[in-house]
Amino acid sequence: MGERAGDQAGEVAALRLGLDLGLTLIDTAEMYADGGAERIVGEAIAGRRDEVFLVSKVYPHHGSRRGVVAACERSLARLDTDRLDLYLLHWRGDIALSETVAGFEQLREAGRIRAWGVSNFDRSDMEELLALPGGEHCAANQVLYHLNCRGIEWDLLPFCRRRGIAVMAYSPFDEGRLLRARALAGLAQRAGATPAQLALAWLLAQPGVAAIPKAGSADHMRENRLAVSVDLRPALRDEIDRSFPPPKRASPLKMI
Numbered sequence: 001m002g003e004r005a006g007d008q009a010g011e012v013a014a015l016r017l018g019l020d021l022g023l024t025l026i027d028t029a030e031m032y033a034d035g036g037a038e039r040i041v042g043e044a045i046a047g048r049r050d051e052v053f054l055v056s057k058v059y060p061h062h063g064s065r066r067g068v069v070a071a072c073e074r075s076l077a078r079l080d081t082d083r084l085d086l087y088l089l090h091w092r093g094d095i096a097l098s099e100t101v102a103g104f105e106q107l108r109e110a111g112r113i114r115a116w117g118v119s120n121f122d123r124s125d126m127e128e129l130l131a132l133p134g135g136e137h138c139a140a141n142q143v144l145y146h147l148n149c150r151g152i153e154w155d156l157l158p159f160c161r162r163r164g165i166a167v168m169a170y171s172p173f174d175e176g177r178l179l180r181a182r183a184l185a186g187l188a189q190r191a192g193a194t195p196a197q198l199a200l201a202w203l204l205a206q207p208g209v210a211a212i213p214k215a216g217s218a219d220h221m222r223e224n225r226l227a228v229s230v231d232l233r234p235a236l237r238d239e240i241d242r243s244f245p246p247p248k249r250a251s252p253l254k255m256i
Protein backbone atom coordinates (compact mmCIF):
# COMPACT_ATOMS: atom_id res chain seq x y z
CA MET A 1 0.00 0.00 0.00
CA GLY A 2 1.06 3.58 -0.59
CA GLU A 3 2.94 2.67 -3.80
CA ARG A 4 0.63 4.40 -6.30
CA ALA A 5 -1.14 7.71 -5.71
CA GLY A 6 -4.20 6.55 -7.66
CA ASP A 7 -4.75 3.55 -5.34
CA GLN A 8 -4.51 5.41 -2.06
CA ALA A 9 -8.15 6.38 -1.51
CA GLY A 10 -9.21 2.76 -2.11
CA GLU A 11 -6.50 1.47 0.24
CA VAL A 12 -7.55 3.81 3.05
CA ALA A 13 -11.18 2.78 2.48
CA ALA A 14 -10.25 -0.94 2.57
CA LEU A 15 -8.38 -0.52 5.86
CA ARG A 16 -11.27 1.44 7.39
CA LEU A 17 -13.72 -1.19 6.23
CA GLY A 18 -11.53 -3.84 7.88
CA LEU A 19 -11.80 -1.95 11.18
CA ASP A 20 -15.57 -1.61 10.73
CA LEU A 21 -15.72 -5.39 10.31
CA GLY A 22 -13.69 -5.99 13.47
CA LEU A 23 -10.30 -6.78 11.93
CA THR A 24 -8.10 -4.99 14.40
CA LEU A 25 -4.49 -5.87 13.58
CA ILE A 26 -2.75 -3.68 11.00
CA ASP A 27 0.79 -4.61 9.95
CA THR A 28 3.11 -2.16 8.23
CA ALA A 29 6.83 -1.26 8.05
CA GLU A 30 9.07 1.72 7.44
CA MET A 31 10.29 -0.13 4.33
CA TYR A 32 6.90 -0.42 2.60
CA ALA A 33 6.60 2.21 -0.13
CA ASP A 34 9.45 4.02 1.60
CA GLY A 35 7.19 5.21 4.43
CA GLY A 36 4.16 5.60 2.14
CA ALA A 37 2.38 2.57 3.61
CA GLU A 38 2.68 3.99 7.13
CA ARG A 39 1.16 7.26 5.90
CA ILE A 40 -1.81 5.36 4.41
CA VAL A 41 -2.29 3.49 7.68
CA GLY A 42 -2.05 6.78 9.60
CA GLU A 43 -4.83 8.22 7.46
CA ALA A 44 -6.97 5.09 7.89
CA ILE A 45 -6.71 4.98 11.69
CA ALA A 46 -7.12 8.73 12.28
CA GLY A 47 -9.62 9.13 15.13
CA ARG A 48 -9.75 5.33 15.65
CA ARG A 49 -6.36 4.58 17.19
CA ASP A 50 -7.79 2.71 20.17
CA GLU A 51 -9.54 0.20 17.87
CA VAL A 52 -6.27 -0.92 16.33
CA PHE A 53 -3.44 -3.26 17.26
CA LEU A 54 -0.74 -1.43 15.30
CA VAL A 55 2.44 -3.22 14.16
CA SER A 56 5.40 -1.72 12.33
CA LYS A 57 8.93 -2.85 11.56
CA VAL A 58 12.40 -1.38 11.61
CA TYR A 59 15.00 -1.94 8.89
CA PRO A 60 17.96 -4.07 10.06
CA HIS A 61 20.35 -1.26 9.13
CA HIS A 62 18.53 0.96 11.65
CA GLY A 63 19.02 -1.73 14.30
CA SER A 64 21.48 0.04 16.62
CA ARG A 65 20.12 1.22 19.98
CA ARG A 66 19.90 4.83 18.81
CA GLY A 67 18.90 3.85 15.27
CA VAL A 68 15.89 1.85 16.48
CA VAL A 69 14.67 4.72 18.64
CA ALA A 70 15.06 7.26 15.83
CA ALA A 71 13.38 5.00 13.26
CA CYS A 72 10.47 4.39 15.63
CA GLU A 73 9.97 8.13 16.12
CA ARG A 74 9.83 8.60 12.32
CA SER A 75 7.31 5.75 12.01
CA LEU A 76 5.17 7.22 14.78
CA ALA A 77 5.18 10.59 12.98
CA ARG A 78 4.09 9.01 9.67
CA LEU A 79 1.42 6.97 11.45
CA ASP A 80 0.37 10.09 13.35
CA THR A 81 0.21 8.24 16.66
CA ASP A 82 2.03 8.25 19.99
CA ARG A 83 2.63 4.50 20.29
CA LEU A 84 2.95 1.18 18.50
CA ASP A 85 1.44 -1.99 19.92
CA LEU A 86 4.23 -4.10 18.47
CA TYR A 87 7.53 -3.13 16.85
CA LEU A 88 9.51 -5.75 14.93
CA LEU A 89 13.03 -6.08 13.58
CA HIS A 90 12.19 -6.76 9.91
CA TRP A 91 14.92 -9.34 9.43
CA ARG A 92 18.28 -10.06 10.95
CA GLY A 93 21.09 -7.80 9.74
CA ASP A 94 24.70 -7.11 10.67
CA ILE A 95 24.11 -5.03 13.79
CA ALA A 96 24.46 -6.92 17.09
CA LEU A 97 21.08 -8.11 18.37
CA SER A 98 21.98 -6.78 21.83
CA GLU A 99 21.92 -3.25 20.35
CA THR A 100 18.48 -3.74 18.82
CA VAL A 101 17.11 -5.22 22.03
CA ALA A 102 18.48 -2.26 23.99
CA GLY A 103 16.67 0.13 21.62
CA PHE A 104 13.43 -1.84 21.83
CA GLU A 105 13.61 -1.93 25.63
CA GLN A 106 14.24 1.82 25.79
CA LEU A 107 11.16 2.42 23.61
CA ARG A 108 9.08 0.02 25.69
CA GLU A 109 10.07 1.68 28.96
CA ALA A 110 9.23 5.10 27.45
CA GLY A 111 5.79 3.83 26.38
CA ARG A 112 6.47 4.44 22.68
CA ILE A 113 5.93 0.72 22.00
CA ARG A 114 3.88 -1.72 24.04
CA ALA A 115 5.85 -4.78 22.93
CA TRP A 116 8.58 -5.78 20.50
CA GLY A 117 9.53 -8.78 18.44
CA VAL A 118 11.31 -9.96 15.32
CA SER A 119 10.58 -11.16 11.81
CA ASN A 120 12.20 -13.84 9.64
CA PHE A 121 14.04 -15.34 12.62
CA ASP A 122 14.77 -19.06 12.45
CA ARG A 123 15.14 -21.29 15.52
CA SER A 124 18.88 -20.60 16.01
CA ASP A 125 18.32 -16.81 15.74
CA MET A 126 15.55 -17.08 18.32
CA GLU A 127 17.75 -19.01 20.73
CA GLU A 128 20.49 -16.40 20.43
CA LEU A 129 17.99 -13.60 20.96
CA LEU A 130 16.32 -15.17 23.98
CA ALA A 131 19.70 -15.65 25.69
CA LEU A 132 20.37 -11.89 25.66
CA PRO A 133 19.52 -9.60 28.59
CA GLY A 134 15.96 -8.42 27.86
CA GLY A 135 15.61 -10.99 25.07
CA GLU A 136 12.94 -12.79 27.06
CA HIS A 137 10.61 -9.87 26.29
CA CYS A 138 10.40 -10.86 22.62
CA ALA A 139 6.64 -11.11 22.01
CA ALA A 140 6.36 -12.23 18.38
CA ASN A 141 8.12 -13.67 15.36
CA GLN A 142 6.61 -12.78 11.97
CA VAL A 143 7.43 -15.42 9.36
CA LEU A 144 6.36 -16.76 5.98
CA TYR A 145 3.68 -19.36 6.66
CA HIS A 146 0.91 -20.63 4.43
CA LEU A 147 -0.48 -23.94 3.15
CA ASN A 148 2.30 -24.36 0.59
CA CYS A 149 5.02 -23.41 3.06
CA ARG A 150 4.65 -25.34 6.32
CA GLY A 151 8.31 -25.82 7.26
CA ILE A 152 7.98 -23.91 10.55
CA GLU A 153 5.74 -26.66 11.93
CA TRP A 154 8.79 -28.90 12.28
CA ASP A 155 10.64 -26.85 14.85
CA LEU A 156 10.18 -23.07 14.92
CA LEU A 157 6.45 -23.01 15.59
CA PRO A 158 6.57 -25.48 18.52
CA PHE A 159 9.59 -23.59 19.89
CA CYS A 160 7.72 -20.26 19.81
CA ARG A 161 4.61 -21.83 21.32
CA ARG A 162 6.57 -23.27 24.24
CA ARG A 163 7.90 -19.80 25.02
CA GLY A 164 4.63 -17.93 24.55
CA ILE A 165 5.94 -16.08 21.49
CA ALA A 166 3.17 -15.29 18.99
CA VAL A 167 3.79 -16.36 15.41
CA MET A 168 2.48 -13.97 12.75
CA ALA A 169 1.95 -15.67 9.38
CA TYR A 170 2.88 -13.26 6.61
CA SER A 171 1.90 -13.65 2.94
CA PRO A 172 -0.82 -16.14 3.97
CA PHE A 173 -1.90 -16.41 0.30
CA ASP A 174 1.69 -16.74 -0.98
CA GLU A 175 1.19 -13.25 -2.44
CA GLY A 176 -1.92 -14.51 -4.24
CA ARG A 177 -0.32 -17.61 -5.87
CA LEU A 178 -1.85 -20.05 -3.39
CA LEU A 179 -5.34 -18.89 -4.33
CA ARG A 180 -4.85 -20.26 -7.86
CA ALA A 181 -3.99 -23.79 -6.61
CA ARG A 182 -6.51 -26.30 -8.00
CA ALA A 183 -6.34 -28.48 -4.87
CA LEU A 184 -7.32 -25.53 -2.69
CA ALA A 185 -10.30 -24.67 -4.90
CA GLY A 186 -11.70 -28.20 -4.52
CA LEU A 187 -11.24 -28.25 -0.75
CA ALA A 188 -12.76 -24.79 -0.40
CA GLN A 189 -15.79 -25.78 -2.40
CA ARG A 190 -16.39 -28.75 -0.09
CA ALA A 191 -16.07 -26.44 2.94
CA GLY A 192 -18.57 -23.97 1.46
CA ALA A 193 -15.84 -21.34 1.46
CA THR A 194 -13.65 -19.49 -1.01
CA PRO A 195 -9.96 -20.45 -1.39
CA ALA A 196 -8.89 -17.31 0.50
CA GLN A 197 -11.27 -18.07 3.36
CA LEU A 198 -10.07 -21.66 3.67
CA ALA A 199 -6.39 -20.64 3.55
CA LEU A 200 -6.99 -18.13 6.35
CA ALA A 201 -9.25 -20.38 8.41
CA TRP A 202 -6.59 -23.08 8.36
CA LEU A 203 -3.93 -20.64 9.61
CA LEU A 204 -6.19 -19.23 12.31
CA ALA A 205 -6.88 -22.74 13.57
CA GLN A 206 -3.17 -23.18 14.41
CA PRO A 207 -2.69 -22.35 18.11
CA GLY A 208 -0.56 -19.26 18.71
CA VAL A 209 -0.76 -18.08 15.10
CA ALA A 210 -2.11 -14.78 13.72
CA ALA A 211 -2.44 -14.14 10.00
CA ILE A 212 -1.86 -10.86 8.19
CA PRO A 213 -3.37 -11.01 4.69
CA LYS A 214 -3.07 -7.96 2.51
CA ALA A 215 -6.38 -6.91 0.97
CA GLY A 216 -6.54 -3.74 -1.06
CA SER A 217 -10.20 -3.85 -2.00
CA ALA A 218 -13.50 -3.82 -0.13
CA ASP A 219 -14.57 -7.11 -1.73
CA HIS A 220 -11.43 -8.93 -0.61
CA MET A 221 -11.68 -7.43 2.88
CA ARG A 222 -15.29 -8.62 3.27
CA GLU A 223 -14.47 -12.07 1.91
CA ASN A 224 -11.45 -12.51 4.18
CA ARG A 225 -13.36 -11.41 7.27
CA LEU A 226 -15.73 -14.35 6.82
CA ALA A 227 -12.83 -16.80 7.19
CA VAL A 228 -13.56 -16.94 10.92
CA SER A 229 -16.89 -18.63 10.18
CA VAL A 230 -15.41 -21.53 8.19
CA ASP A 231 -16.01 -24.86 9.93
CA LEU A 232 -12.74 -26.83 9.76
CA ARG A 233 -13.93 -30.33 10.59
CA PRO A 234 -11.25 -32.98 11.34
CA ALA A 235 -11.99 -34.82 8.07
CA LEU A 236 -11.38 -31.61 6.13
CA ARG A 237 -8.14 -30.99 8.02
CA ASP A 238 -6.96 -34.46 7.04
CA GLU A 239 -7.75 -33.73 3.41
CA ILE A 240 -5.88 -30.45 3.64
CA ASP A 241 -2.85 -32.31 5.04
CA ARG A 242 -2.96 -34.73 2.12
CA SER A 243 -2.97 -31.92 -0.47
CA PHE A 244 -0.63 -29.59 1.43
CA PRO A 245 1.54 -31.91 3.54
CA PRO A 246 3.25 -30.90 6.77
CA PRO A 247 7.08 -31.08 6.83
CA LYS A 248 8.82 -34.46 7.21
CA ARG A 249 12.19 -33.01 8.13
CA ALA A 250 13.89 -29.78 9.24
CA SER A 251 14.47 -27.09 6.60
CA PRO A 252 15.80 -23.53 6.75
CA LEU A 253 13.19 -20.81 7.25
CA LYS A 254 12.00 -19.40 3.94
CA MET A 255 11.52 -15.69 3.51
CA ILE A 256 10.31 -13.27 0.85
Ligand SMILES: NC(=O)c1ccc[n+]([C@@H]2O[C@H](COP(=O)([O-])OP(=O)(O)OC[C@H]3O[C@@H](n4cnc5c(N)ncnc54)[C@H](OP(=O)(O)O)[C@@H]3O)[C@@H](O)[C@H]2O)c1
Binding pocket: 027, 028, 090, 119, 120, 142, 143, 169, 170, 171, 172, 173, 174, 175, 176, 179, 196, 197, 212, 213, 214, 215, 216, 217, 219, 220, 221, 223, 224, 256
Ligand atom coordinates in the same frame (compact mmCIF):
# COMPACT_ATOMS: atom_id res chain seq x y z
N1 LIG B 1 7.88 -9.59 7.60
C1 LIG B 1 8.11 -9.75 6.33
O1 LIG B 1 9.27 -9.95 5.90
C2 LIG B 1 6.96 -9.70 5.37
C3 LIG B 1 7.15 -10.09 4.01
C4 LIG B 1 6.04 -10.05 3.16
C5 LIG B 1 4.81 -9.62 3.66
N2 LIG B 1 4.67 -9.22 4.95
C6 LIG B 1 3.37 -8.78 5.49
O2 LIG B 1 2.34 -9.68 5.12
C7 LIG B 1 1.28 -8.98 4.49
C8 LIG B 1 0.60 -9.84 3.46
O3 LIG B 1 1.52 -10.42 2.60
P1 LIG B 1 1.56 -10.20 1.01
O4 LIG B 1 0.94 -8.91 0.65
O5 LIG B 1 2.98 -10.44 0.62
O6 LIG B 1 0.75 -11.41 0.43
P2 LIG B 1 -0.68 -12.11 0.68
O7 LIG B 1 -1.42 -11.48 1.79
O8 LIG B 1 -0.36 -13.55 0.74
O9 LIG B 1 -1.41 -11.85 -0.71
C9 LIG B 1 -1.83 -10.58 -1.10
C10 LIG B 1 -2.49 -10.72 -2.46
O10 LIG B 1 -3.67 -11.48 -2.31
C11 LIG B 1 -4.77 -10.76 -2.86
N3 LIG B 1 -5.98 -11.06 -2.10
C12 LIG B 1 -6.30 -10.69 -0.83
N4 LIG B 1 -7.50 -11.18 -0.47
C13 LIG B 1 -7.97 -11.87 -1.56
C14 LIG B 1 -9.14 -12.60 -1.82
N5 LIG B 1 -10.09 -12.73 -0.90
N6 LIG B 1 -9.29 -13.18 -3.04
C15 LIG B 1 -8.34 -13.06 -4.00
N7 LIG B 1 -7.19 -12.37 -3.81
C16 LIG B 1 -6.99 -11.80 -2.59
C17 LIG B 1 -4.38 -9.31 -2.75
O11 LIG B 1 -5.07 -8.57 -3.74
P3 LIG B 1 -5.69 -7.08 -3.41
O12 LIG B 1 -4.58 -6.26 -2.91
O13 LIG B 1 -6.24 -6.69 -4.73
O14 LIG B 1 -6.76 -7.28 -2.37
C18 LIG B 1 -2.89 -9.38 -3.04
O15 LIG B 1 -2.65 -9.43 -4.43
C19 LIG B 1 1.94 -7.75 3.92
O16 LIG B 1 0.97 -6.73 3.73
C20 LIG B 1 2.94 -7.42 4.99
O17 LIG B 1 2.29 -6.70 6.02
C21 LIG B 1 5.71 -9.29 5.82
